[in-house]
Amino acid sequence: MTVPAQVKSAYYNTYGGHPPQTDLLTDRAIVTEAYTVIPKGVLRDIVTSVFPEFTDTRAWVLNRPVAGGPTTFSQVIVEIAPGGGAAKPEPQAGVSSFLFVVGGALTLTLDGEEHVLDEGGFAFVPPNAVWSLKNNESEIVTFHWIRKRYEALDYVPAPKAVVGNEKDIEPGHMPDTDGKWRTTRMLDPQDLAYDFGVNIVTFEPGASIPFAETHVMEHGLYVLEGKAVYRLNDDWVEVEAGDYMALRAFCPQACYAGGPSNFRYLLYKDQNRQITL
Secondary structure, eight states, X not given: OOOOOOOOOSSOOOOOOOOOTTSOSOOSOEEOSSEEEEOGGGOOGGGOBOOXXXXXXXXXXXXXXXXXXXXXXXXXXXXXXXXXXXXXXXXXXXXXXEEEEEESOEEEEETTXXXXXXXXXXXXXXXTOOEEEEXXXXXXXXXXXXXXXXXXXXXXXXXXXXXXXXXXXOOEXXXXXXXXXXXXXXXXXXXXXXXXXXXXXXXOTXXXXXXXXXXXXXXXXXXXXXXXXXXXXXXXXXXXXXXXXXXXXXXOEEEEEOSSSOEEEEEEEEOSOOOOO
16 A cells, blocks of 8 residues: 655654664664553554555554553554545454544544544544544544453443544643643543543653552553653653553553653553452
């Protein structure tokens, strides 16, 4: 498939190509039993996936459930060329999805209603919904697709679809940070119908997580803008726009924003469910 150039965006969305033979072999990729770092430089043409449900589409798988890593979700970057898409994107029953557009415009038809998601647009797709995706524009559309098998509760109604744009949501300020650490919550964390959350976290230059968070929630963390230094387990890791981190449960984590602009990332976490024994 010949893919047009990526759309310019406030969020990092430039992938593909192939490095020259003069490049060094080493990069910033790290795989441990506590965390994985996938730097943007490894998201090349030769590591794309083709999903049989889609046409004129390629994808980069950032996370899948594997032993020693996060096990609750998958996350992929999807590029759909003009005219491409999927009549039935989800191949499995009982799986919910979250879509977040980082470039271009995506047409989502969900339970008979059409929505156009442009840059910053998002959608939560409930399990077993009837939905489709199409690129009706002249440029490619790039989006993140997070999938999780839904954990139903007998006494809580099934989750409702949510469609919006992160730019229209007022972020919440973290306590005692003078607003320099903010969280934009695209799903209501107090609604038990949702068994995961997707947030955008923003740090102004110099702001930090001033302690090593060590908790049960798994994370998928994609850097949308800026750069920072992350403390993961016992390691200090530099990350920048386009990099991805997958953190298993209880991986100690902290960071400080280290660049001249805001550091922003898209964050998945599992939540609102009892531990299964």
